[in-house]
Amino acid sequence: DAKTTQPPSMDCAEGRAANLPCNHSTISGNEYVYWYRQIHSQGPQYIIHGLKNNETNEMASLIITEDRKSSTLILPHATLRDTAVYYCIVSPRYGNKLVFGAGTILRVKS
Amino acid sequence: GAGVSQSPSNKVTEKGKDVELRCDPISGHTALYWYRQSLGQGLEFLIYFQGNSAPDKSGLPSDRFSAERTGGSVSTLTIQRTQQEDSAVYLCASSLRVDQETQYFGPGTRLLVL
Numbered sequence: 001d002a003k004t005t006q007p008p009s010m011d012c013a014e015g016r017a018a019n020l021p022c023n024h025s026t027i028s029g030n031e032y033v034y035w036y037r038q039i040h041s042q043g044p045q046y047i048i049h050g051l052k053n054n055e056t057n058e059m060a061s062l063i064i065t066e067d068r069k070s071s072t073l074i075l076p077h078a079t080l081r082d083t084a085v086y087y088c089i090v091s092p093r094y095g096n097k098l099v100f101g102a103g104t105i106l107r108v109k110s
Numbered sequence: 111g112a113g114v115s116q117s118p119s120n121k122v123t124e125k126g127k128d129v130e131l132r133c134d135p136i137s138g139h140t141a142l143y144w145y146r147q148s149l150g151q152g153l154e155f156l157i158y159f160q161g162n163s164a165p166d167k168s169g170l171p172s173d174r175f176s177a178e179r180t181g182g183s184v185s186t187l188t189i190q191r192t193q194q195e196d197s198a199v200y201l202c203a204s205s206l207r208v209d210q211e212t213q214y215f216g217p218g219t220r221l222l223v224l
Contacts, residue, residue: 043114043201043215044153087153097143097166098213100153 003027004088009105012082018075020104022088025069030092033064035073037084038103044087047073078108112136114216116202122222123192131187131219135204142185143205143213144177148198159185192223 005023012018024033035047048055048062050071055062061074075082087103115134123129135142144156155169159179170176174192179185189196199220203213 043203043217044213045215046212097155097158097169098145098153099155100145102152 003090003099004101006086006088006101006104008102009107011107011109012075012078014080014108014110015077018073018078018082018106018108020073020075020086020088020106021070022073023070024088024090027068027090028092031090032092033062033068033071034089034091034098035060035062036087036089036098036100037082038087039081039084044100047086078106080108080110082106083108114202114204114214116200116216116219118219119217120220120222122224124224125194126191128188128190129192129221131189131200131221133185133187133202133204133216135183135185135202136214137183139204139206139214140182141205141207142179143203144185144187145201145203146198147201147218148195151198153201156187189221192221194223197221197223 003026032049032051034049036044038044048057048060050062050064064071085103085105087100089098117132141160143158145153147153157164157167157170157177161182162179174190177187199218201215201218203215205213
């Protein structure tokens with residue numbers, strides 16, 4: 001079973017920041033938080049991951065709370081092409097198997 | 111560079127027939143994973159390979175499902191005596207190593223069992 005809880009859907013205006021929350025209250029000390037997204041009819045795409053520090057890359061930022069029980073994925077300037085299902089996954093660094101939940105459907109609207 | 115490729119992209123078969131799905135991972139990636147996504151469902155892990163060996167087959171739903179990988183590259187997922195509930199998108203992913211965090215997914219094979 002997935003160890004994360006995400007809202008089923010969110011809307012965001014084009015050009016605005018999209019903030020996607022994820023709860024993972026039972027996360028273990030050796031587990032990382034991973035984010036993937038799946039655009040319609042495509043395979044999932046890796047976005048970002050982190051352990052306890054905030055992370056940023058060219059796609060997004062990941063903010064993890066100090067107690068690591070929740071996190072937020074931030075797309076700083078959402079575009080229509082960011083419309084997708086976003087999956088938050090917790091997994092050990094060497095866990096190899098990704099357990100996907102239902103994810104959040106993000107709709108970016110013009 | 112080339113990503114993960116899968117073939118066929120679409121497959122329609124009759125109940126009871128066998129099907130083979132193929133995955134070509136990114137060159138040099140030693141780890142390969144199979145998932146499936148049924149209509150309206152999330153992604154479900156099936157099996158993974160490290161090289162040619164499959165340490166974790168826990169996700170295979172029944173003994174009608176099998177997978178092999180030869181030469182540390184191409185993998186084939188075989189479904190024998192297909193059933194209608196096998197209809198799904200079968201996704202393959204690869205990573206540089208098992209302990210490498212990023213899995214790169216292919217476009218999937220859409221299987222429809224009539």
